[in-house]
Structures are given as C-alpha cells and as structure tokens.
Amino acid sequence: MYSFKDDYSEGAHYKILEALVSTNLVQEDGYSMDSHCKRAIELLKEATDDYSIDVHFISGGTQTNLLTISSCLRPHEACISAKTGHIATHEAGAIEATGHKIITIENSQGKLSPDSIQHVLKKYSFEYAVKPRVVYISNPTELGTIYTKEELKTLYKFCKSNGLLLYLDGARLSSALVVPEAHLSLKDINKYTDAFFFGGTKNGALLGEALIFSNDDFKLDFRYMLKQKGAMLAKGRILGIQFETLLEENLYLDIAKHGRNLAQKVQSNLKAIGFKLLVESPTNQIFPIFSNNMIENLRKDFAFHTWSFIDQENSCIRLVFSWATPIEKVDEFLNRVNQLKEKGL
Amino acid sequence: MYSFKDDYSEGAHYKILEALVSTNLVQEDGYSMDSHCKRAIELLKEATDDYSIDVHFISGGTQTNLLTISSCLRPHEACISAKTGHIATHEAGAIEATGHKIITIENSQGKLSPDSIQHVLKKYSFEYAVKPRVVYISNPTELGTIYTKEELKTLYKFCKSNGLLLYLDGARLSSALVVPEAHLSLKDINKYTDAFFFGGTKNGALLGEALIFSNDDFKLDFRYMLKQKGAMLAKGRILGIQFETLLEENLYLDIAKHGRNLAQKVQSNLKAIGFKLLVESPTNQIFPIFSNNMIENLRKDFAFHTWSFIDQENSCIRLVFSWATPIEKVDEFLNRVNQLKEKGL
Amino acid sequence: MYSFKDDYSEGAHYKILEALVSTNLVQEDGYSMDSHCKRAIELLKEATDDYSIDVHFISGGTQTNLLTISSCLRPHEACISAKTGHIATHEAGAIEATGHKIITIENSQGKLSPDSIQHVLKKYSFEYAVKPRVVYISNPTELGTIYTKEELKTLYKFCKSNGLLLYLDGARLSSALVVPEAHLSLKDINKYTDAFFFGGTKNGALLGEALIFSNDDFKLDFRYMLKQKGAMLAKGRILGIQFETLLEENLYLDIAKHGRNLAQKVQSNLKAIGFKLLVESPTNQIFPIFSNNMIENLRKDFAFHTWSFIDQENSCIRLVFSWATPIEKVDEFLNRVNQLKEKGL
Amino acid sequence: MYSFKDDYSEGAHYKILEALVSTNLVQEDGYSMDSHCKRAIELLKEATDDYSIDVHFISGGTQTNLLTISSCLRPHEACISAKTGHIATHEAGAIEATGHKIITIENSQGKLSPDSIQHVLKKYSFEYAVKPRVVYISNPTELGTIYTKEELKTLYKFCKSNGLLLYLDGARLSSALVVPEAHLSLKDINKYTDAFFFGGTKNGALLGEALIFSNDDFKLDFRYMLKQKGAMLAKGRILGIQFETLLEENLYLDIAKHGRNLAQKVQSNLKAIGFKLLVESPTNQIFPIFSNNMIENLRKDFAFHTWSFIDQENSCIRLVFSWATPIEKVDEFLNRVNQLKEKGL
Incomplete structure (x- = not known):
C-alpha cells in the first residue's frame, strides 16, 4: 500500500x-x-x-x-x-x-x-x-x-x-x-x-x-x-x-520540483486518457475525477483522500506528491489506472 | 566557554x-x-x-x-x-x-x-x-x-x-x-x-x-x-x-539521572566549601550564591543566568545540568571556583 | 417629519x-x-x-x-x-x-x-x-x-x-x-x-x-x-x-398589539393598491417595495431606512411601528403614498 | 431599617x-x-x-x-x-x-x-x-x-x-x-x-x-x-x-456635596468620640472601626457592609452617603452610636 x-x-x-x-x-x-x-x-x-x-x-x-x-x-x-x-x-x-x-x-x-x-x-x-x-x-x-x-x-x-x-x-x-x-x-x-x-x-x-x-x-x-x-x-x-x-x-526548489513534476506527469497522463479534473492544478496536488468503482479498486493498492462528491457515480480524489515520492510508485499508479480503465471502470 | x-x-x-x-x-x-x-x-x-x-x-x-x-x-x-x-x-x-x-x-x-x-x-x-x-x-x-x-x-x-x-x-x-x-x-x-x-x-x-x-x-x-x-x-x-x-x-530515567547527579555533585561540593544556596535543590538545577566578583570571573569561562539579587555584593546564579553535560566540564567548573575562592573572591 | x-x-x-x-x-x-x-x-x-x-x-x-x-x-x-x-x-x-x-x-x-x-x-x-x-x-x-x-x-x-x-x-x-x-x-x-x-x-x-x-x-x-x-x-x-x-x-401584549396592528394595516393597504413586498410580514415591521422616486418624495415627510436594493428603479424600505406610533401618522403616510401613486410615482 | x-x-x-x-x-x-x-x-x-x-x-x-x-x-x-x-x-x-x-x-x-x-x-x-x-x-x-x-x-x-x-x-x-x-x-x-x-x-x-x-x-x-x-x-x-x-x-457637584458632607459629618463625629478609622476618607464613603458588639447592635436599625477584619473583637464597616441620604437618618445613626457607646459597647 x-x-x-x-x-x-x-x-x-x-x-x-x-x-x-x-x-x-x-x-x-x-x-x-x-x-x-x-x-x-x-x-x-x-x-x-x-x-x-x-x-x-x-x-x-x-x-x-x-x-x-x-x-x-x-x-x-x-x-x-x-x-x-x-x-x-x-x-x-x-x-x-x-x-x-x-x-x-x-x-x-x-x-x-x-x-x-x-x-x-x-x-x-x-x-x-x-x-x-x-x-x-x-x-x-x-x-x-x-x-x-x-x-x-x-x-x-x-x-x-x-x-x-x-x-x-x-x-x-x-x-x-x-x-x-x-x-x-x-x-x-x-x-x-x-x-x-x-x-x-x-x-x-x-x-x-x-x-x-x-x-x-x-x-x-x-x-x-x-x-x-x-x-x-x-x-x-x-x-x-x-x-x-x-x-x-x-534546496527548497529542488525538493519542490520533484513533487511538482510527478504531479504534473500524473495529471497530464490522466487528461490524455480522458479523465476530467476538478481544477487544473499546476502544483504538487491534483484533483482527478474517477468513477466510484475505479476509486474502490485503486484503494486496494494506494491510499488517498476523497475530496468531493461529483455525482452519484463519480467523485473527485486528491493525490499529493512530494520530495519523498518514488517515481516507480507514480508509474505503478498510472499503470493501475490504465488497467482499470481498460476493464471498463 | x-x-x-x-x-x-x-x-x-x-x-x-x-x-x-x-x-x-x-x-x-x-x-x-x-x-x-x-x-x-x-x-x-x-x-x-x-x-x-x-x-x-x-x-x-x-x-x-x-x-x-x-x-x-x-x-x-x-x-x-x-x-x-x-x-x-x-x-x-x-x-x-x-x-x-x-x-x-x-x-x-x-x-x-x-x-x-x-x-x-x-x-x-x-x-x-x-x-x-x-x-x-x-x-x-x-x-x-x-x-x-x-x-x-x-x-x-x-x-x-x-x-x-x-x-x-x-x-x-x-x-x-x-x-x-x-x-x-x-x-x-x-x-x-x-x-x-x-x-x-x-x-x-x-x-x-x-x-x-x-x-x-x-x-x-x-x-x-x-x-x-x-x-x-x-x-x-x-x-x-x-x-x-x-x-x-x-531511557528517560537514565537521562535524568545523569544531569541530576552532576547537579548534586556541584551543589554538595559548593556547600562543603562554604557557599550558601538560595534553596536546597534535589534536582538538576541548583541556585548557589556567589560574590559578584566571583561571578564576574566565572563568566570568563562559563555561561549561566544570574537568578536574583541577594545584596550589594552577592547574587544567586542558576546552574543547569543535563544528559549532555560532560563530567569534565563539571570538574573544570568546581576547580575554577576553588581557585577563585583561594584568591579571596 | x-x-x-x-x-x-x-x-x-x-x-x-x-x-x-x-x-x-x-x-x-x-x-x-x-x-x-x-x-x-x-x-x-x-x-x-x-x-x-x-x-x-x-x-x-x-x-x-x-x-x-x-x-x-x-x-x-x-x-x-x-x-x-x-x-x-x-x-x-x-x-x-x-x-x-x-x-x-x-x-x-x-x-x-x-x-x-x-x-x-x-x-x-x-x-x-x-x-x-x-x-x-x-x-x-x-x-x-x-x-x-x-x-x-x-x-x-x-x-x-x-x-x-x-x-x-x-x-x-x-x-x-x-x-x-x-x-x-x-x-x-x-x-x-x-x-x-x-x-x-x-x-x-x-x-x-x-x-x-x-x-x-x-x-x-x-x-x-x-x-x-x-x-x-x-x-x-x-x-x-x-x-x-x-x-x-x-401590558406587554397590549403594547405589542398596537404596533403590530398599525403595521398590518399599512401592509394590507399597500398590497391592496398594488405594491409588492420583500416578504409578507405578520409583525410590526414591514418591507414594502417602492420606486426610488416614491421613496425620495416620501422622505420629505417621513424618516425610514432603505433595506435593500431591488433593481435600478426600485428599493425595499423598512417601516417599523410601535406602542408610540400615533394612528394619525399612519393615516398621513398612507394618504401620502396614495397621492404620490396617483401622480404616477 | x-x-x-x-x-x-x-x-x-x-x-x-x-x-x-x-x-x-x-x-x-x-x-x-x-x-x-x-x-x-x-x-x-x-x-x-x-x-x-x-x-x-x-x-x-x-x-x-x-x-x-x-x-x-x-x-x-x-x-x-x-x-x-x-x-x-x-x-x-x-x-x-x-x-x-x-x-x-x-x-x-x-x-x-x-x-x-x-x-x-x-x-x-x-x-x-x-x-x-x-x-x-x-x-x-x-x-x-x-x-x-x-x-x-x-x-x-x-x-x-x-x-x-x-x-x-x-x-x-x-x-x-x-x-x-x-x-x-x-x-x-x-x-x-x-x-x-x-x-x-x-x-x-x-x-x-x-x-x-x-x-x-x-x-x-x-x-x-x-x-x-x-x-x-x-x-x-x-x-x-x-x-x-x-x-x-x-448639578453633579450639588449632588456630590450632599453625600460627601454627610459622610464627613459622621466621620468627624466618630473621630471626636474616639473611634478609629481604617483610612481617613475625604469623600462620601467612610470606614470606621467598631467593636463587633457595636456592629451587631447597629444592624438592628441600619444596614451596611462589613469591610474587613481588624482583630478578634473589632471590624471595619463601610458607610456610604449619597444625594438621597436624609440628614435625619445620619443624626439617628450618630445618636444610636452614642447611646451604644455610653452602654459600653
């Protein structure tokens, strides 16, 4: 997890x-x-x-x-x-x-x-x-x-x-x-x-x-x-x-760049494959909108906060990235989203 | 210092x-x-x-x-x-x-x-x-x-x-x-x-x-x-x-004992050679009374707070000891007091 | 006034x-x-x-x-x-x-x-x-x-x-x-x-x-x-x-009735002659909506607070009635409104 | 009372x-x-x-x-x-x-x-x-x-x-x-x-x-x-x-003079007959010291606050005088004190 x-x-x-x-x-x-x-x-x-x-x-x-x-x-x-x-x-x-x-x-x-x-x-x-x-x-x-x-x-x-x-x-x-x-x-x-x-x-x-x-x-x-x-x-x-x-x-800028870059990578990837965002964020926090099914599945491997109710079937989640986030975890997350999307979630 | x-x-x-x-x-x-x-x-x-x-x-x-x-x-x-x-x-x-x-x-x-x-x-x-x-x-x-x-x-x-x-x-x-x-x-x-x-x-x-x-x-x-x-x-x-x-x-007791023991060592030594105390303290802070001359001289090698006015010629100082106090510094301090006392301060 | x-x-x-x-x-x-x-x-x-x-x-x-x-x-x-x-x-x-x-x-x-x-x-x-x-x-x-x-x-x-x-x-x-x-x-x-x-x-x-x-x-x-x-x-x-x-x-009820009754008299009269209200109030404060022209003219004889903006030409005013309000003043007010209305204000 | x-x-x-x-x-x-x-x-x-x-x-x-x-x-x-x-x-x-x-x-x-x-x-x-x-x-x-x-x-x-x-x-x-x-x-x-x-x-x-x-x-x-x-x-x-x-x-000065004058009258009378005061007050509040016996007896006709403990047998009371204090009440009070004093209280 x-x-x-x-x-x-x-x-x-x-x-x-x-x-x-x-x-x-x-x-x-x-x-x-x-x-x-x-x-x-x-x-x-x-x-x-x-x-x-x-x-x-x-x-x-x-x-x-x-x-x-x-x-x-x-x-x-x-x-x-x-x-x-x-x-x-x-x-x-x-x-x-x-x-x-x-x-x-x-x-x-x-x-x-x-x-x-x-x-x-x-x-x-x-x-x-x-x-x-x-x-x-x-x-x-x-x-x-x-x-x-x-x-x-x-x-x-x-x-x-x-x-x-x-x-x-x-x-x-x-x-x-x-x-x-x-x-x-x-x-x-x-x-x-x-x-x-x-x-x-x-x-x-x-x-x-x-x-x-x-x-x-x-x-x-x-x-x-x-x-x-x-x-x-x-x-x-x-x-x-x-x-x-x-x-x-x-050092503060180097640290911040790492987290921000990972966040932007995830955000642009999610947009590219069709996901909507609550807001377009240029920083280290992003707010993608997923189906509740998708969210439930992602929670098996990843922890994150649900941010807000969108409609009966969709919610916005918050993902935060920092100096300590390993790039492999970001890739794992994106892969998992892709897999789940292919399954129709 | x-x-x-x-x-x-x-x-x-x-x-x-x-x-x-x-x-x-x-x-x-x-x-x-x-x-x-x-x-x-x-x-x-x-x-x-x-x-x-x-x-x-x-x-x-x-x-x-x-x-x-x-x-x-x-x-x-x-x-x-x-x-x-x-x-x-x-x-x-x-x-x-x-x-x-x-x-x-x-x-x-x-x-x-x-x-x-x-x-x-x-x-x-x-x-x-x-x-x-x-x-x-x-x-x-x-x-x-x-x-x-x-x-x-x-x-x-x-x-x-x-x-x-x-x-x-x-x-x-x-x-x-x-x-x-x-x-x-x-x-x-x-x-x-x-x-x-x-x-x-x-x-x-x-x-x-x-x-x-x-x-x-x-x-x-x-x-x-x-x-x-x-x-x-x-x-x-x-x-x-x-x-x-x-x-x-x-660990908390071991740490506390070190500081307390050093404080008590200094306090009992000072009493033994005739110095008065503001209060008799059983813990890691002590309050000896020294002449202002003595205090001025001690400040050349040691830092400490003056605690209170006693009379025109004497003041009470506070000495605090902790887990980090080296025993050598305690000995140096006592030696210096003895030297100064012998000089009539 | x-x-x-x-x-x-x-x-x-x-x-x-x-x-x-x-x-x-x-x-x-x-x-x-x-x-x-x-x-x-x-x-x-x-x-x-x-x-x-x-x-x-x-x-x-x-x-x-x-x-x-x-x-x-x-x-x-x-x-x-x-x-x-x-x-x-x-x-x-x-x-x-x-x-x-x-x-x-x-x-x-x-x-x-x-x-x-x-x-x-x-x-x-x-x-x-x-x-x-x-x-x-x-x-x-x-x-x-x-x-x-x-x-x-x-x-x-x-x-x-x-x-x-x-x-x-x-x-x-x-x-x-x-x-x-x-x-x-x-x-x-x-x-x-x-x-x-x-x-x-x-x-x-x-x-x-x-x-x-x-x-x-x-x-x-x-x-x-x-x-x-x-x-x-x-x-x-x-x-x-x-x-x-x-x-x-x-006595508190007698006092309150006087003010409330006068307020209701004015409110119902104003409604009867076509004025709108911000809210229908059953108590001693009422909130009629008048044209700004009407309000300006009424101010020559009566003092009251403007309550809220309605649109470019109309505002809501507040009228308050109490134990001390003379019934004649209420009648004067209603007469004045009628006069002004007849003049097309 | x-x-x-x-x-x-x-x-x-x-x-x-x-x-x-x-x-x-x-x-x-x-x-x-x-x-x-x-x-x-x-x-x-x-x-x-x-x-x-x-x-x-x-x-x-x-x-x-x-x-x-x-x-x-x-x-x-x-x-x-x-x-x-x-x-x-x-x-x-x-x-x-x-x-x-x-x-x-x-x-x-x-x-x-x-x-x-x-x-x-x-x-x-x-x-x-x-x-x-x-x-x-x-x-x-x-x-x-x-x-x-x-x-x-x-x-x-x-x-x-x-x-x-x-x-x-x-x-x-x-x-x-x-x-x-x-x-x-x-x-x-x-x-x-x-x-x-x-x-x-x-x-x-x-x-x-x-x-x-x-x-x-x-x-x-x-x-x-x-x-x-x-x-x-x-x-x-x-x-x-x-x-x-x-x-x-x-008017504020006239009002204040009345109370202050009565207070001073009582205070000087009490002093003249030998009573002590907690403080010498030049204003409309006075603080005489009476025996507890005297105080107990005075309370039958007059209300006042006990101000402070003096010793086992005596207390200080506070007397306050105002625009509304009738001169007769002041005289009654002084008379009563004199009577009690003559009785040895």
Missing part, C-alpha cells in the same frame, strides 16, 4: 537529517537566538533581496496563521478569506478563538479577486459590522491553483489602496515557486505581500514554517506574541537548522 | 536521533495518528498502570499549559498558581490571553500547600470575583524543589475535597522522578493529579511534551482544541518517535 | 415611567437582588408556567446574545445562525470576540429549518472544523417573519435529537406573540427552547431584556458571567420595575 | 426623572446619536475646556473599564492596578476575559505612586513576561481616598515619560471633585489622564457613565467596540438626558 494522501507522510529530506545530526552536540542559545536561525534569516534576506524583513520560525501553519492575523487586528477588525481558505475550513475556529471574524468569499478556484474583496468592503462599511483589515490568501491555494506574479501584484496594489494588509499562507509555497508560468520568486512574494510564510513541513522539513514580515506594522513585539501562544520552541535551533539547509543552494 | 544556562542547549539524545533516522522514510499517517504515537501511548499506559488515560503530544510547555487550563474552564473560572509558577511569570500572559485570571500565592520554595489554597478559596467566594477551579503546580518547581509523593497525595486529596482540578507541569518531571527520597514514579504522578505533562524537551528530546489526562473532564474533544491552538503537528510522528524512545527501557 | 425608522425612537410607555417615579425613593438592594426583579421573575414563572426557570435582566440584546452563547460553549464549539441573523450581521463580531465561530446558513425568509441544520452537522463533523452546539434563531426574525408554535416545536425536537441547544432571540418577541395564527405564548416559547430572551427595549421599556433559561446547562454561575461582561447594573431595580410593569395584566 | 450600604439604593435625582418624563415622546435617533447625547457631549467639552475629546455613554463601570482597557492593548500588553483596584477585585475577571493580565501593586491607601510603577516596569521588561501599557487608577479609590491635582499631575507625567497610558475610573468622581483640598475639576481630570470616566450611576443617575478620551490613541473606531461588547443602548437618549441634566448648572 502506497500513500498519496499528503506531502507529510515521511520524515525529512536526508540533508536536513544530516544537518541535525552533525550539529547535535554544539551548544546554542535557546528560543531561536541560535546561530542557525540567524543564518537562515540572512539567507531569507538574500533570497527576498529585502534586508529589513523580520523573520520568525514557527512549528506549524495553523499557529503561524493565528499568530499573524491576531497580532495585527484590533478587537473589531476582521479577516477576509476565500470560502475554501484553510483558516476558514480546516483550523477548528483558530482565528475566531483569537476573537476575530473571518469574512468568507465564494469562489471557484480557491482564489480571491479585487472585485470580490471590493464587494465585501462595500457591505462591511458601517459600525454595527466588523471592519475588514487583513486579506488572507494561500499560494498555492487549497485546490492546488496559484496566483501568478501579475495576479499577486494586482491584489497587493488593491489592498494598499484600500487600507488592507495582504497575508499569504505559503504552506506549499515552494510548489508555486517552481511553476514556470507563475514567474514567482521569494523576492516577488515578499514584495507583493505585507506578510507571508514560507513552508517547511510540506517541503521536506520535519516541521517548521518561516514567517516573514516586510510591513513594519507586524514587527513590533512579535516575539512576545510567539511566547504567549506557546510558539517559541526552547530548542529553536531545530527550526533554524532546517531552514538553513533548505535555503542553502536553493 | 561552556554553558550551564539550561538543559536545552544541545540537540537530542543520540538514541532519539537514531530513531528519527531509522524510521525516516516509512510512510505514516499525520497528526499523531501514526504507529509511533500509538506505541508511545501504550508505553505511557504501562508506566502509569492506567489504561484509561488519554495522551496528547505537544511541541512545548507553554502551549501545553494554555491548552490544558483553557480547555477545562468556563469563562468566569480561574487558575491558582504559586507566584513563582511558570504560567505566572514566564509565559507572556498565555493563560490570561485565553481569558482566565491566575490567582497567585506567595511562597518561599515555589510550592503550594493546602492551607494557602484554602485561604484563596475563602477570599474568592462571591460572584463579583472569579471562581478558582484549577490548581497549577510544577514538579520540580521553578526553584528546583520538589513535591514528594506524600505531599502530592495530600494536595490532590485537598483538591478533590474542594472541587478543584490538580494539574502538574512536568517540564522537568524526570528530574524529580530520579530523586530517591521523593518516592515518585509516573504511576504516582498520574494517580495524584487530574492532568499532568511529562516533559521531553528538557530531558533529551528535540522538542515535545506528553500530556496525560486521567480525569475524564479533560478528555472530550481535546483534539479539536489542539488543532484550534495550532498544536497538532502534521508530522506528529516526530513526537511519537521521541517519546517511544524515551520510554523504551526507561 | 415623522420617523418609522424603528421601535425605539421614543422613551417608555407611560405606565413604566409612572412605576419608575412612584418607586424612586424606596431603598432596594443592588445588582438585581431587589424586590421588583424578584416580582418580575415570579410573573415570568407564572407566564411560562415553569417554576424552575432562571431569569436574568440585561440592558440590551447584543449583550444578552453574547453572554448566553459564550456561557455554554467550550472553546471549539460554534453557533449556527441564519445568514440574516442579528448576531451574524449587526453585532460587530460580538460572538467571535468571545472566541466562537458563527456558522451561517443561507435562507430566504430569515428562518432556519431542520434540513438546513442537518446539512451543517454533516459538513462540520471532523476535528479540524468547529463543532456546532448552539442554534440561534430570532422570533420574529430580522425580516419580520415568524416561527409558529408548530415550527418551533419541530425545530426544538430536532435540536434535542442532535445534541444541540436552541436559543431564541426575542428582541421583538411580543410582536410575534400577538400574531393570532402563530399560536404562541410565553409558555410555548419557554417549552420549545433551551434559552430565550423576552425583549423590553423594543416593546415599551427604556431598556432591558429578560433572559430565561429552562435548560439547566445554562444556569450554573451565570451571575458571574453577567458581572464579568459588565452586564450587572448597580441599580438593577430599573430593569425589575420595567418588566414587572410589562408583565402585570399582560 | 435604613441602609448605608451604598450610593445606589434609590432611583434617580428628581431632576433626572423630570427630564426623562418631559422628553419621553419626542422621537430621537437611536444608539446615542440623539440630541441629548450631543448636548451632553457639548457640556463635557465646556467643562473640560477641551473641544477635541471624544465622549461615549455606557451603562456601567465594569463595562466601561473592560472596553477602554481592551480597546487600546495589543495581545501581549497588560494593565497595572493597585491590588485593591476595582478591576482587580470586583469585576469577576472582566479584564482577563478580554485576554489581558492585570499586574497588581501592593499599597495601603488604594493608590499608586510613580515609584511603585517604576518597580513594575523594571520587573516586566523581557519578552517572556507581559508588557505593561495602561495604568488604571480610581479616583476616589475603593477606600474613599483621593489623588489630589498635584498627585494626579505627577502620575500623569510619569506615565507620559514611560510610554504608559493613564486611565482613571471615576465611578464616584464627583465625590472627589467636591473635596476642597483636592483642587480638582473636570478640566484637571481630563488634562492629566489619557482617558477617564465620569460616573453617573453613583451620583444620582439611574444608570450611566460618561467615558472621555483626550488621547487620540483611544478614539478611532471606538463605537465598533461599544457595539461589539453590547454597550450601545438602542435608546441611548436615556444616557444623554441624564448627563445633560447632571451637567446643566453643575
């Missing part, structure tokens, strides 16, 4: 493990004041070409989201998100638990447009409602789709013209950075957001996200908030070491 | 690193539903001899504290803590940020007694005040002192008679378990508390605390709260693997 | 003022421990025929809603509301500010059905989402529509079968109680809810809502929460006196 | 009732947008001689405190208060429920000094602790003592030099304003605070406090927060009418 459930089924990329082992007995200061965190911050400054950013390393995405959003809002301020946004659907009310409403926007591709936000601003413009302040997007989105450089720039400019902060959830950011037609780099992401996080957990790290603030509004006293929400690891070194490794020689 | 600042200056015990490496490419389910977490839970059930406990693995102590305390309180309920308690002094208002007051109690050894709690209950007994509900203790305390089995039992019985929940912060719990005169085991800790956590970070793990609920009041839906506070790691396996390793063949 | 903007443009019904004046210099205990609050509670027990209810008097509806909902939820639990519900649209994020998500349901008449709630329960049934616990309804709804006795009973039974608490916002409850075809009394409202409030502010009082708990889950320690949210008035007597007056000889 | 329990045992000063009655049927806009609130705001601008203040009317003190303090703090920021401060002892954890710690300071007269605050600033100066931001004082204090103009000025300057906001709880402010040796006016109070509230409930109103912001940091969007916490009354007019009446021709 091989699993395509997600990109966190294995441990860490071997270079990360090596770095953890080789530095293990060197004494370092705690709470991310160690030399590795410092080095990783330097590497992020180089990669973004922005030497005024603040960087914090946090163990996971939900914590990063709730910390960032709650740190910059006054009690009556709210966050705008796509209805499919991770904060709106998969974080157990984490944002509301910090006291803030999420205003959700219907959408088809997991993405927000200036028009849709403009509509919200018009509706939420009186003092008996909450006041929108942060726009949350994820790139890639929860549907594997992406904002290109041009789209991100447009959205950012719209936010700046409307007193909004743009925050980007980059749990799988590297997977967007390796999409050639997106024309995105860490420099662009940093330039066209007020804050974003660069995900480690889903790109080869044991755990960890690097949160980057370019807008000064986020910077003051943020370490107090890290501490308050229990997000400051005593051995902060383990986050520093991992990001240092991911950023050295652009 | 060698640091006695804390017990989290190095990475992980070698057996933990080995376990992480050897399991690295095996696919596991995420969010602590993996085989290692399951195995670690079994080992904790055996160690506590309580097969009805619920166990959750969390990355750090502050998060564990805020989750446990906030999960069981209604809006008007409060937590009682020693004034020196970690939640009252070093967690940046984490408990208050969840909406609850901490009622602090003055004390000299970092410990709470039934009498002192009784006094609080009497004072907080009307509806314009908050209502005490959880008693928070740490064992060892922030001063290295401990509650013995008998003391813990007495406190627990008092809490049960007064409608209070007893929660024990065990960030350095193993260090108390290896104090012979404490007569404490994981079984006792579990028996005489409603909830406690068994610390990994400060006893050889890269990160992680194991939170154990014996009282059913804590159990229902706790995973929702883990998710909501961003405490559920995608690769929960890394916590499972570490606790599995610590618990197998009682 | 006469205003149909709302049912709180004037002070209090004259009997309430008389009662405030006549009792003014009698000393009473503070914080709703006075004889008037006690008497009002007795009258509510009689009216509901339920002698085990708990009653609390609170100054306004938003505070009553946030107190009731937050008092019974654990951190991960959520509230279900119609998308048009007051808590979801007009309370500036009051529920979220207590840490809880509102799950909203699309609807056309401002009402929830068991089917629509069932759909939510199915969707929110895993531990990365919030857990629905309270169902919030308003009766009359924000659109003036009502739940009849039969509908309320069905909804309540559904909630009981699904582990949900049913809470009814009765800001204008009396206005529903005087709709003959609703077959509703305070006894029914109490029987088919877990908690509800009986509104004073919008039915002749200066301020005040009476919150009634039949379900024991809400009762324990609620006064602590009143105090904590600043909802306990020092001179609680002024709430007691008003509810005592409203309940004596069913 | 006559009660000296508090200054809110009766309804309202007759001029306030008259104003409520005479304006009752005039239509006004809701939510404090009415003509009376506007007029009251103008009168407060005149009284403070500060035409840039923002004013909000709120039903009670606890709500005013929690709103003001929570509106200006970021998540990690805290409030400093005397240990006897109302927010620290009598508001059921209201501030903590908004997520913020109260740092309390020991004191003897209910007052804070720059020195005591300086000590807190030194202690709370690292990122694992909360960050002090607001200083809360009450004037008069909970012990009836006051800050004079000079003391307030000194405290305010200290706060300004240390990045702190000074907020004054004026639940009984008028009672301080009529102490001749305090040299205080509304103008001074406004000048030497960032925010304060001018209490109505305890000075002749049915309910209501006027919250005044001179510092711009508090002003933006405060009405959103009023709405969110349920503090915006639909019939805001009833607060406006009352403050308009209190401020016209300085």
